Structures are given as structure tokens and as C-alpha cells.
Amino acid sequence: MRMELAEDQLVAAVARVLSGRAPGVLVGPGDDAAIVEPARGSMLVTTDMLLDGVHFDLGAIAPTDLGSKSIVVNVSDIAAMGGSPRYAVVSLGLPPTIEMPWVIELYGGMRAACDEYALSLVGGDTSRAEAVTIAVAVIGDVAPRSAVTRDGARPGDLIAVTGSLGGAAGGFLLSRLHPSRLGRALSEPWGRALLEALHRPVARVGEGQTLARAGATAMMDLSDGLAKDLSRLCAASGCGARVRLDDVPVSAAVRAAGDVLGVDPLELALSGGEDYELLATLDATALDRARDELRERFGVTLTEVGVIIDEGLVAVDADGEHRLEPKGWDHFSDGG
Amino acid sequence: MRMELAEDQLVAAVARVLSGRAPGVLVGPGDDAAIVEPARGSMLVTTDMLLDGVHFDLGAIAPTDLGSKSIVVNVSDIAAMGGSPRYAVVSLGLPPTIEMPWVIELYGGMRAACDEYALSLVGGDTSRAEAVTIAVAVIGDVAPRSAVTRDGARPGDLIAVTGSLGGAAGGFLLSRLHPSRLGRALSEPWGRALLEALHRPVARVGEGQTLARAGATAMMDLSDGLAKDLSRLCAASGCGARVRLDDVPVSAAVRAAGDVLGVDPLELALSGGEDYELLATLDATALDRARDELRERFGVTLTEVGVIIDEGLVAVDADGEHRLEPKGWDHFSDGG
Numbered sequence: 001m002r003m004e005l006a007e008d009q010l011v012a013a014v015a016r017v018l019s020g021r022a023p024g025v026l027v028g029p030g031d032d033a034a035i036v037e038p039a040r041g042s043m044l045v046t047t048d049m050l051l052d053g054v055h056f057d058l059g060a061i062a063p064t065d066l067g068s069k070s071i072v073v074n075v076s077d078i079a080a081m082g083g084s085p086r087y088a089v090v091s092l093g094l095p096p097t098i099e100m101p102w103v104i105e106l107y108g109g110m111r112a113a114c115d116e117y118a119l120s121l122v123g124g125d126t127s128r129a130e131a132v133t134i135a136v137a138v139i140g141d142v143a144p145r146s147a148v149t150r151d152g153a154r155p156g157d158l159i160a161v162t163g164s165l166g167g168a169a170g171g172f173l174l175s176r177l178h179p180s181r182l183g184r185a186l187s188e189p190w191g192r193a194l195l196e197a198l199h200r201p202v203a204r205v206g207e208g209q210t211l212a213r214a215g216a217t218a219m220m221d222l223s224d225g226l227a228k229d230l231s232r233l234c235a236a237s238g239c240g241a242r243v244r245l246d247d248v249p250v251s252a253a254v255r256a257a258g259d260v261l262g263v264d265p266l267e268l269a270l271s272g273g274e275d276y277e278l279l280a281t282l283d284a285t286a287l288d289r290a291r292d293e294l295r296e297r298f299g300v301t302l303t304e305v306g307v308i309i310d311e312g313l314v315a316v317d318a319d320g321e322h323r324l325e326p327k328g329w330d331h332f333s334d335g336g
Numbered sequence: 337m338r339m340e341l342a343e344d345q346l347v348a349a350v351a352r353v354l355s356g357r358a359p360g361v362l363v364g365p366g367d368d369a370a371i372v373e374p375a376r377g378s379m380l381v382t383t384d385m386l387l388d389g390v391h392f393d394l395g396a397i398a399p400t401d402l403g404s405k406s407i408v409v410n411v412s413d414i415a416a417m418g419g420s421p422r423y424a425v426v427s428l429g430l431p432p433t434i435e436m437p438w439v440i441e442l443y444g445g446m447r448a449a450c451d452e453y454a455l456s457l458v459g460g461d462t463s464r465a466e467a468v469t470i471a472v473a474v475i476g477d478v479a480p481r482s483a484v485t486r487d488g489a490r491p492g493d494l495i496a497v498t499g500s501l502g503g504a505a506g507g508f509l510l511s512r513l514h515p516s517r518l519g520r521a522l523s524e525p526w527g528r529a530l531l532e533a534l535h536r537p538v539a540r541v542g543e544g545q546t547l548a549r550a551g552a553t554a555m556m557d558l559s560d561g562l563a564k565d566l567s568r569l570c571a572a573s574g575c576g577a578r579v580r581l582d583d584v585p586v587s588a589a590v591r592a593a594g595d596v597l598g599v600d601p602l603e604l605a606l607s608g609g610e611d612y613e614l615l616a617t618l619d620a621t622a623l624d625r626a627r628d629e630l631r632e633r634f635g636v637t638l639t640e641v642g643v644i645i646d647e648g649l650v651a652v653d654a655d656g657e658h659r660l661e662p663k664g665w666d667h668f669s670d671g672g
Binding site for chain 1: 557
């Protein structure tokens with residue numbers, strides 16, 4: 001890992017944030033590479049980058065939340081395979097205007113998320129950049145041949161999602177409101193819930209493992225919206241899907257905020273992204289078993305929203321059938 | 337891993353570049369996470385980010401070279417531990433002005449470097465960004481308890497470096513010359529050698545393993561210049577160093593270019609970065625053995641440049657002793 005600028009000082013400060021118990025870590029941050037115990041079973045590897053002005057708004061998100069989210073979005077990818085996260089490394093690009101306390105809080109948020117999901121932050125690289133840039137890679141493990149990929153869905157499998165959808169997109173729209181309207185919204189429970197959905201997403205690690213054990217045939221996390229991500233799962237599996245729109249679990253906060261945000265709650269639930277809920281396909285017996293276990297162990301709902309079919313993406317509601325458009329979440333591009 | 341924009345098309349194109357033999361890879365790019373065989377022995381993890389305008393100049397480097405370099409600088413960190421690279425993931429930030437063929441060539445360069453160093457490019461994430469941003473993480477392995485860290489140098493150990501130094505910094509200065517002067521320089525073998533040192537660095541993987549087996553007590557790669565990096569090795573090891581300046585292996589191309597570049601070749605060798613040669617400490621017997629093996633197996637020189645002492649950084653030349661200033665390589669910040 002490279003260090004530059006007057007940065008050995010920053011690295012030392014960060015090393016203090018990262019010090020302490022770190023399971024599996026033989027040599028942590030500060031050397032050319034971290035040395036860790038190998039993954040058990042098969043190894044999972046993923047990476048996701050967050051950029052100011054694309055994935056977040058530097059002025060609107062607290063550095064601890066941003067640090068946490070940069071870890072969680074990667075952990076969510078490991079969860080979506082049915083695995084356990086083990087290690088993270090971070091490449092950080094910082095404009096010269098960023099001050100040390102902000103960076104320490106950012107790393108504090110990363111560390112807190114790593115503690116919560118039981119992975120170790122083992123190294124990083126810091127560079128000058130025009131915009132705050134956070135690239136995280138997470139390594140996880142999974143028992144051999146038990147990872148759940150996207151390509152195993154078969155016609156007749158039921159389609160299920162964890163939790164509720166649209167909250168993060170609602171939080172994003174809320175954050176773009178005029179300050180006076182934003183202030184009023186934040187005096188309501190639903191307003192705070194929406195911003196929390198955007199800034200403090202949760203990765204469904206135990207839930208993903210439960211779905212894998214129950215016999216999920218395909219699984220992925222919902223980062224770009226149900227419609228878009230389901231179209232990807234279907235493309236990978238070589239099949240189609242029929243979704244009952246009335247059964248889509250729209251976030252209660254989004255329903256409460258619908259008028260203020262001026263959007264159709266169902267539309268946000270289908271096309272809004274960054275919910276990081278899990279989308280899984282499985283047979284009826286497996287779904288029942290997984291639903292019970294998710295409720296009992298995690299207090300999380302699992303909702304059946306449709307069925308895998310031979311081909312095509314179909315939405316069904318009281319008006320009949322129409323094509324489910326795989327519109328995705330394009331972050332800040334059309335929002336501001 | 338997240339996908340966005342009208343980007344499934346890009347991802348598909350990239351997947352074609354990345355397809356083919358990939359040792360250890362059970363599921364490659366395209367799912368939430370890659371699934372790979374676990375590391376053997378201990379696992380090494382590193383990450384490095386390259387940013388346009390900070391680490392490279394988009395107009396001056398070919399995309400294949402940039403792709404290759406983004407892998408090589410990470411592989412070099414694995415080499416500096418005495419390990420073997422196994423897997424890479426890439427987070428890529430691209431401005432909308434970048435065209436698809438450029439991205440394909442970039443990935444082609446990454447793939448070629450992965451082939452050369454026998455690692456597998458297993459996944460990635462692509463986002464919109466203001467500037468081209470390439471964050472790579474590489475996972476490697478090393479036999480248990482045989483990784484060479486920075487903190488094992490002891491007084492009396494000899495200090496050695498592989499290859500020659502200053503070439504990449506010379507290439508950087510050359511690239512900033514007026515086009516007419518640059519054109520003349522590139523008609524000379526040393527001009528082409530300097531640009532190649534900057535754009536096509538080599539990671540010393542076999543050499544690092546040889547040094548580890550020979551008994552290196554500490555090792556790191558030279559990314560920020562001998563003076564700065566040696567000061568870091570000494571700080572980690574709790575010791576000092578005495579360097580004989582006349583023995584520092586200054587790049588022949590830098591010596592040839594000295595007048596054109598208007599710099600002291602020795603200064604570039606000490607303070608210029610990005611050479612990605614290895615810096616190691618070891619006893620006299622180990623040094624002799626490693627030197628012979630590096631020459632015979634890799635055609636690479638290993639040069640003794642000084643000795644580890646109790647404390648302080650000392651440079652020795654015909655004028656006597658003076659302090660070795662740990663000045664580092666600050667990329668583009670003072671170069672233009």
C-alpha cells in the first residue's frame with residue numbers, strides 16, 4: 001500500500017482508530033500488505049466505490065455514517081452470496097480541504113461497521129483526489145459449494161424480498177428538498193426513518209445465510225431497485241419473472257412521505273436503489289421455512305412478491321398485466 | 337458489486353475481456369461477489385488507488401499501460417512481503433467523456449498484467465466519476481510465518497536494493513518537457529527507457545520470494561523513493577541506516593538524461609518514487625546468496641547500499657557524512 005503527502009501522520013492516526021482486537025489478523029495496517037488467516041471454505045471477494053457527488057453528498061452525510069455505509073454496501077454483497085465477511089481494505093482519495101478530524105470520524109464509522117459485522121479492517125491506501133473517493137474491498141468466506149449465485153432461478157420458483165423497499169430512495173429525495181421543507185419532514189418519524197435508510201443501510205448477513213441454508217436457488221442484494229436487479233437475476237438465470245405489484249413491501253415511511261415527496265411510493269420501491277435488502281428465489285417449502293426463521297431470529301420480514309416464469313418481465317396489478325420496466329437507480333444523475 | 341448507468345453493456349464487454357482461464361476462480365465477474373479458492377498458508381491483502389491528475393496523466397499514458405500499472409503497483413506490495421499474488425478486484429470511476437474502446441483497452445492491460453503475474457481478475461465495480469479513478473485490491477498468499485515485514489531490520493544488517501533507481505521519476509520529468517524536447521528525447525534509447533520505467537513498471541515477485549527464502553530480515557517496495565521508504569523501514573524496525581551514496585544504483589537512463597532533465601541523477605534515485613524495486617535488509621551471507629540467485633534466475637542485480645545502525649539516517653559520500661533527508665515522491669503536486 002502506498003503512502004504519500006505529509007501522510008505518515010494521517011496513517012498513524014488512522015492506525016490508532018484501527019488498533020485493537022482484529023480476529024484473524026497477523027499483521028494489520030502499516031506494512032506493504034496485511035497478513036491474515038486464510039478464508040475457510042471458499043473465499044468471496046467484492047469491491048464497491050463511493051464517490052462524492054455520485055453516491056453521496058459530502059455536505060449531507062456525517063463522516064461516521066459515510067464510513068459505515070462504505071463498509072456495509074460491500075458486506076451486503078457478501079451477504080447476498082450467503083457468506084460471512086472477514087476482512088476489508090480501503091483506498092481513500094481525499095481533497096486537500098478535508099480535515100483530519102473528518103477522516104478520523106470516517107475511519108471510526110468504518111471501524112464501527114466492521115465491529116458490527118465481525119470483519120477486520122486490515123489496510124488501506126490514502127491519496128490526494130479532487131473529490132472524496134472511497135473504494136472498499138471485502139473478503140469473506142462461505143462453506144464449499146454453498147454460495148448462492150444469481151443464475152440458479154428456475155421457472156416455478158417463488159420470488160421473495162427481505163424487509164421493505166424504497167426507503168433509501170425516499171431519503172435521497174427528501175435530502176434534496178428545500179431546507180425548510182426538509183426541516184419539517186425531519187420533525188416526523190417517517191422523515192427521520194427515510195434519511196436513516198439512506199445513510200445507515202443494514203447488510204442482511206444472517207438473513208442471507210438463513211436463505212442459503214433454507215435452499216434459495218438464486219440470490220442478490222437490491223442495490224439498484226427491484227425492477228432492475230430482478231431483470232439481472234432473470235438474465236443470469238435465463239428465465240423471466242411475474243411480480244404482483246400489490247405484494248411489493250413498500251416502506252411505510254415512503255407511504256407516509258408520498259405526498260411530500262411528490263412521487264408514487266410503489267415507483268420508489270420498484271426503481272429506487274440502495275435498499276440493500278435481499279432478493280431471493282426459492283420453492284414454497286423453503287420460503288415458509290426461511291420466513292419463519294427470519295422473523296424469529298432477526299425480526300425481519302420475508303415477502304413473497306411473485307414467481308419465476310420462462311421468459312419476460314411481467315407486472316400484475318388490479319389493471320391486469322403489463323411489462324415490468326427494468327428502470328434502475330441512477331443516483332444523483334437525474335436527482336439534482 | 338454495484339452496477340449503474342447504462343452499464344450492463346460495459347460490464348458484458350469487460351466480462352468478455354476477463355473471460356478465459358482463471359486459476360482458482362469458481363465464479364468470476366458478474367455476481368454480487370466472486371467465489372475463489374482460499375489462499376494457501378497466510379493470506380496477503382493490499383489496495384492501491386490511481387487517480388488521473390495525481391498518479392497519472394490521462395493524455396500521456398496508453399490505457400493498456402495504465403491498466404497494467406494499476407495491477408503491478410498492487411502486485412509489488414505482495415512481492416514486498418515475499419508472497420504470490422492470486423486474485424484482483426477493481427473499482428473503476430469513469431467520467432462520461434471516456435469511450436468504451438478506452439475502457440476495453442484498460443481492462444485488456446489489467447488482464448495482460450494478471451496473466452503475466454499469474455493472478456486472476458475476479459471482479460469489479462464501475463461508477464461515474466469526475467476523474468478516471470482506479471482502485472485495485474490484490475489478494476495473495478505466502479507460506480505461514482514466512483512473510484517479510486518492515487519491522488525486522490537489526491543493527492548490522494546490510495541494506496540492499498534490486499535493479500536501478502530513479503527511472504520512473506526521470507520518466508515523469510521527461511513527460512513534462514515541451515513536446516519538441518520530448519520528441520528529441522524519445523529518439524534516444526534512454527528517453528524511451530525512462531518513459532517505460534514510468535508507464536510499465538515491473539513487480540519483483542520472484543525476486544521478493546528469493547530474498548525472503550535467503551533470509552531477508554525486513555523488506556518493502558520502493559514506491560516513494562529510497563530515502564523516504566528507508567526511513568519508514570527504519571521507523572518500523574526501531575533502528576537507523578547509513579547509506580553510501582556512491583553505491584546507490586542510479587538508473588543508467590537517468591544518468592544519460594541528467595543534462596536534459598536538469599536534475600541530479602542521484603537526487604532522483606534517492607527521492608524519486610514509483611520504481612517498485614525492492615528494498616531489503618539481510619546479513620552478508622544471505623545477501624551473497626540472494627545476489628547470485630537474482631542474477632542467475634532473473635537477470636536482476638542486487639546492490640548493497642549501506643548498513644542498518646542503531647539510530648539516525650546518515651548518507652556517506654566523498655565529502656563525509658550528512659543527514660539523509662527522507663524526502664519523498666509527491667507525484668504531480670510539485671511537478672506541474
